Amino acid sequence: MLFRDQTLAAIASGEVTLAFRRRKRPTVKAGRRVRTASGVVLIGDIAIVDISALSESDASSAGFPTLEALREMLGPDDGTPVYRIELTGLEPDERVALRGEASLSDADWHALTLRFARWDKTAPGYFPSILRAIGAHPEVRAADLAAKAGVETPKFKQDVRKLKELGLTESLEIGYRLSPRGEAVLEKLREHRL
Secondary structure (H helix, E strand, C coil): CCCCHHHHHHHHHCCCCEEEEECCCCCCCCCCEEEECCEEEEEEEEEEECHHHCCHHHHHHCCCCCHHHHHHHHCCCCCCCEEEEEEEEEECCHHHHHHCCCCCCHHHHHHHHHHHHHHCCCCCCHHHHHHHHHHHCCCCCHHHHHHHHCCCHHHHHHHHHHHHHCCCEEECCCCEEECHHHHHHHHHHHHHCC
């Protein structure tokens, strides 16, 4: 689920509390969280609604100046359901703070090596090689890094997201870079030759 920066600011301030999307099925689940560039959007209840029952209040709560603007965004009724999605807040993304933690405790290092070992059962050394590639080639397109790694781009991106969850990488407009934590892990990998 994508949000514009202006909408994210309005969610953070409590001005926007709803989203409406025309989809065959919802792309988010109630009670889940959606990561964005500005933080984590908290998702409340989700329900299918009749577009003719939408009100000016619904439009305002979704950040639209008028009901007509909301209906225009949803497009013509082609039979695809319209979902009403409650947005219950915006929290800081815990990965941002984690990225800056460059000092790794023995417990941190142990947990990371166990995670790499689990992930690398099918391709030993694959995840450390991604860190090395990003460290050596920041701001390089994912497709180029994937080709060098010999994997499909979607798989490579998915695997980089796993590293991002651990606070090791940061996405850029083009490509990635290692976070301070990622740099520290890469240095440990060099020391241990993993």
